[in-house]
Amino acid sequence: MNNLLQDVAARADAYLNGLQQRKVAPDPAAVAALDALDGALPDAPCDPREVIELLDRYGSPATMAMGGSRFFGFVIGGALPAAMAANWLATAWDQNSAMHNVTPATARLEQTALRWLVDLFGLPAGTGGAFVTGATVANFAALAAARHNVLARAGWNVEADGLFGAPPITVVVGDEVHPSAVKSLGMLGLGRNRVVRVPADGQGRMRIDALPRISGPTIICTQIGNVNTGASDAVAAVREHAGDDAWIHVDGAFGLWARIAPSRASLVDGIERADSWATDAHKWLNVPYDCGLAFVRDADALSAAMAITAEYLPTRTDGRNPADFTPELSRRARGVDVWAALRSLGRSGLEEMIERSCRQARRFAEALAASGFEILNEVALNQVLVAFGDAARTQRVIAALQAEGTCWCGITVWQGRTAMRISVSSWATTDADVELSIEAMRRVAAETE
Ligand SMILES: Cc1ncc(COP(=O)(O)O)c(C=O)c1O
Helix, strand or coil, X not given: CHHHHHHHHHHHHHHHHHCCCCCCCCCHHHHHHHHHHCXXXXXXXXXXXXHHHHHHHHHHHHCCCCCCCCECCCCCCCCCHHHHHHHHHHHHHCCCCCCCCCCHHHHHHHHHHHHHHHHHHCCCCCCEEEEECCHHHHHHHHHHHHHHHHHHHCCCCHHHHCCCCCCCCEEEEECXXXXXXXXXXXXXXXXXXXXXXXXXXXXXXXCHHHCCCCCCCEEEEEEECCCCCCCXXXXXXXXXXXXXXXXXXXXXXXXXXXXXXXXXXXXXXXXXXXXXXEEECCCCCCCCCCCEEEEECCHHHHHHHHCCCCCCCCCCCCCCCHXXXXXXXXXXXXXXXXXXXXXXXXXXXXXXXXXXXHHHHHHHHHHHHHCCCEECCCCCCCEEEEECCCHHHHHHHHHHHHHHCCCECEEEEXXXXXXXXXXXXXXXXXXXXXXXHHHHHHHHHHHCC
16 A cells, blocks of 8 residues: 555546646547557456556546646646545544545544635534535535525425425526526426526626516525626625525525725625625635535534434434535545645735736736737636637637647627636646746637638
């Protein structure tokens, strides 16, 4: 075991160091060579070192360099050194982090990380939380708490009796809601289509003047950090309109982190007036996949939706049982990576990381606009939308840039316009990486008809 882990550490180190030299997208030949890992399952065992050697020889070159400093697709963070190393150690611990008494170290670390985050995000004291796989499941867990709460107040126990015969719930979403939140509504039996869609403005914000009149059990799904523009709904104005009885949920997959950056925090003012929040740590906090977080002001509503009881599960304990708040029972201790990331950055390091991404996004926008390309969004956070001309030309430039390999950006269609998305989310991105990528974008665009 000793040599095996040393061997894998050396290989991982070489892989990470090599990310600066290689193209961001994998070479097509390397992807084709994955066939070597796809043979029949051998009958006999083999040395674990041989397994790792195979993975490294064929797997490593076929990866997308998402952990590197010039991947700007989707909203993808890298992995901070402390978070990656903590992840390895936690894997060695191999704790099934469901119950406090059984896995006290990881249960305690998660509780501490949640406390730090509630404080950093400025959420109400007493807010409960859960570590889940990502924002999709964080939306699911938080909205399950919402469903519990609004129906309990209408005299219905949804966990016991299901939705058949329950009082109807009005669900309100913005027109630019992230599709994963809509999927979560579907998984909860609230319907993907059975929602009131509120028109959005040119940045994707819910139009407050177009909100419906609110009455009866109601859940309003707001969003901070639109995946295309980075724009945020005015949560305080939604609360003013809806009153205290509606449950307001905030999908802040990456936008919630803006709360921590002094120059950005005012963009997400008022989110503390919501009832629940979903975010990702694997995006802007830069911990390894997978790691999302659900927060619920009324922690009891979250545990009412999530806790299970059984004779063999010691749920009555002095400490907090993580499984009382999560959709899963058995799971890895993903909060350890978060604890490590926060402990290594400290408050000022975290602020600096978020501010830096936003500053770098603005630099992209200014430089590309100066080159005559069209920036389609107000660059409020870390997202930039660029059009290089009409849809076909923008598509060609994106494809050529991905093939050229200095950096990687994806495509989107924003309110009818085809655009390249630049999402700056990695701790590893330096100002030099930004300049190198801008040069590549200009060069590739000039060479593309
Ligand atoms: C606003 C928003 N919500 C939800 C998600 C889904 O996050 P995840 O892929 O971590 O489930 C994303 C992903 O980019 C997002 O931007």
